[in-house]
Amino acid sequence: MIIKGKVWKYGDNVNTDVIYPGKYTYIRCSPEEMAGHALEVIDPDFSGSVAEGDVIAAGKNFGCGSSREQAAQCLKYAGISAVIGKSFARIFFRNAINNGLLVIESEEASENLSTGDEISIDTEEGTIKSGKMVFNFAPLPDFFSEIIECGGIIPYTRKRLKVNGI
Amino acid sequence: MTFAEKILSVKSGVDRVQAGEIVEVEPDFIMSHDNTASIIKTFEEIGVKEVFNRDRVTVFLDHCVPAANEEHAKNHDDIRKFVREQKIENFFDISYGVCHQVFCEMGFAKPGELILGADSHTTTYGAFGCFSAGIGRSELAVILASGKMWLKVPSSVKIIVEGSFQKGVSAKDLILRIIGDIGSDGALYKSVEIHGDGLQNISMESRMVLTNMSAEAGAKNAYIPPDKTAVDWLVTKGVKDFNPIYPDDDAEYEKVLKYNLNKLVPLVACPDSVDNVKEVSEVEGTKIDQIVIGTCTNGRLEDLETAADILKDKKTAKDVRLLIFPASKEVYLESLKKGIIEILAEAGGIIMNPGCGPCLGAHQGILADGEVCLSTSNRNFKGRMGGSKSKIFLSSPAIAAASALTGKINYFL
Numbered sequence: 001m002i003i004k005g006k007v008w009k010y011g012d013n014v015n016t017d018v019i020y021p022g023k024y025t026y027i028r029c030s031p032e033e034m035a036g037h038a039l040e041v042i043d044p045d046f047s048g049s050v051a052e053g054d055v056i057a058a059g060k061n062f063g064c065g066s067s068r069e070q071a072a073q074c075l076k077y078a079g080i081s082a083v084i085g086k087s088f089a090r091i092f093f094r095n096a097i098n099n100g101l102l103v104i105e106s107e108e109a110s111e112n113l114s115t116g117d118e119i120s121i122d123t124e125e126g127t128i129k130s131g132k133m134v135f136n137f138a139p140l141p142d143f144f145s146e147i148i149e150c151g152g153i154i155p156y157t158r159k160r161l162k163v164n165g166i
Numbered sequence: 167m168t169f170a171e172k173i174l175s176v177k178s179g180v181d182r183v184q185a186g187e188i189v190e191v192e193p194d195f196i197m198s199h200d201n202t203a204s205i206i207k208t209f210e211e212i213g214v215k216e217v218f219n220r221d222r223v224t225v226f227l228d229h230c231v232p233a234a235n236e237e238h239a240k241n242h243d244d245i246r247k248f249v250r251e252q253k254i255e256n257f258f259d260i261s262y263g264v265c266h267q268v269f270c271e272m273g274f275a276k277p278g279e280l281i282l283g284a285d286s287h288t289t290t291y292g293a294f295g296c297f298s299a300g301i302g303r304s305e306l307a308v309i310l311a312s313g314k315m316w317l318k319v320p321s322s323v324k325i326i327v328e329g330s331f332q333k334g335v336s337a338k339d340l341i342l343r344i345i346g347d348i349g350s351d352g353a354l355y356k357s358v359e360i361h362g363d364g365l366q367n368i369s370m371e372s373r374m375v376l377t378n379m380s381a382e383a384g385a386k387n388a389y390i391p392p393d394k395t396a397v398d399w400l401v402t403k404g405v406k407d408f409n410p411i412y413p414d415d416d417a418e419y420e421k422v423l424k425y426n427l428n429k430l431v432p433l434v435a436c437p438d439s440v441d442n443v444k445e446v447s448e449v450e451g452t453k454i455d456q457i458v459i460g461t462c463t464n465g466r467l468e469d470l471e472t473a474a475d476i477l478k479d480k481k482t483a484k485d486v487r488l489l490i491f492p493a494s495k496e497v498y499l500e501s502l503k504k505g506i507i508e509i510l511a512e513a514g515g516i517i518m519n520p521g522c523g524p525c526l527g528a529h530q531g532i533l534a535d536g537e538v539c540l541s542t543s544n545r546n547f548k549g550r551m552g553g554s555k556s557k558i559f560l561s562s563p564a565i566a567a568a569s570a571l572t573g574k575i576n577y578f579l
């Protein structure tokens with residue numbers, strides 16, 4: 001899979017309350033509405049200007065805080081194809097994989113990329129390229145790739161239960 | 167093997183697992199709350215008709231109870247219909263209180279059990295020697311349908327506690343000290359094991375504060391080896407059959423930290439991050455508009471008792487609102503019988519119904535922009551309790567109660 005887009009750069013410890021504020025978590029929102037609230041606390045311009053395929057480059061511990069799955073979903077609905085970070089909060093990492101949102105741990109890329117950079121990610125090769133810069137990352141375990149290829153854990157489970165004849 | 171390696175090898179049926187491996191497990195219990203409404207939709211999308219095992223499913227209504235508006239009411243209604251249709255008996259409607267507290271009171275948190283919950287503070291149950299971790303909503307739906315989930319075996323951090331708390335210092339100060347030291351990602355993906363002689367001096371209720379807030383250091387789960395204190399507590403809840411799991415003596419830990427309880431002082435977590443920890447003396451005198459005593463972190467009997475000791479025969483400052491949320495109906499009733507509720511109400515506290523209240527900013531005490539709140543809860547992120555320009559300080563119930571007397575952050579005297 002090749003992903004092309006521009007970078008949105010954020011810092012360390014971007015928590016789920018600023019990715020998707022708690023006040024919306026118990027209100028049912030359409031994917032478009034969810035996309036509209038994405039990152040609104042720290043970057044009100046994000047949802048209006050993000051384009052399909054764009055990538056977030058964050059610092060360490062991205063997605064810390066509440067387990068709310070909407071944090072991963074709203075980014076995906078907003079068009080984000082991958083999040084690059086130094087590290088990820090555990091539940092966010094799970095939610096992203098389970099919703100088919102690619103997460104890549106790369107300290108180097110996270111440090112060197114800036115907002116607006118045009119980048120391309122090759123998931124099979126395990127490379128992130130931007131201008132002259134090339135960063136390598138360990139490809140995800142097969143288990144995760146399979147879930148992402150299915151489009152998330154729901155389609156994956158459906159496929160699996162069908163296989164098992166349930 | 168560490169506790170995490172040991173229990174995940176037992177539960178996955180693999181002889182020996184190591185940190186970093188991915189295993190598939192069948193949880194003993196799963197837990198969800200108001201978010202069950204959205205989980206149901208995903209469960210239906212998967213297309214399975216019946217939940218995998220109705221006796222292992224627990225559902226609580228606590229986050230926005232009673233329903234604050236039509237939207238929440240509809241969610242609650244959908245959940246009630248679902249548990250009726252699926253014949254789920256472990257359903258705790260709006261009168262019971264905060265999921266994590268009620269889950270333990272009901273005796274579901276048994277030593278050696280594996281529990282997955284659609285809430286980040288599911289780590290709480292580790293106080294009883296469970297492996298309990300928070301997962302996402304889709305994952306919970308997947309378990310409802312298939313009974314199974316993947317887990318990455320975490321590496322472990324060992325915390326050794328010695329000594330006993332000084333007067334006015336409690337488990338909240340210990341966990342704030344730890345998070346302040348290691349940072350909000352200090353235990354990221356990790357299993358936190360808390361050991362040491364100091365545990366003898368820490369009640370079950372206080373242990374739950376430690377495991378609950380380990381999540382704020384990024385922990386996957388937290389664990390305290392079940393001892394006599396834990397067993398005695400379980401027996402009072404009618405829980406008898408359980409198989410505790412203990413780590414091996416030669417288990418490998420990524421980090422070992424030691425804390426002497428005697429040396430701890432009262433602390434606060436300052437806005438907007440839980441690891442922004444300062445001594446009370448550094449922020450003394452900060453003007454407060456609202457104080458919240460409650461939540462799954464510090465809304466238990468001993469917490470309300472501490473607050474009542476400080477507020478007895480005194481009055482809260484005129485310009486501060488003191489909201490009290492007993493963590494559960496059981497806590498409410500016991501506090502009522504002990505006269506605690508009366509003391510708190512007479513002092514000027516507003517006694518709310520058991521539940522999460524304003525902790526997540528959904529209702530019952532939302533902050534306006536510019537307001538400052540001192541809360542005994544576990545999170546102080548920007549905008550969590552309301553306006554994005556409001557501020558939240560976190561403290562123990564003792565500091566919260568003492569601050570209610572002056573309307574400013576204050577020591578317990």
Ligand code: SF4
Nearest residue numbers: 264461462522525526
């Ligand atoms: S009291 Fe707060 S932290 Fe605890 S479960 Fe409720 S919303 Fe979450």
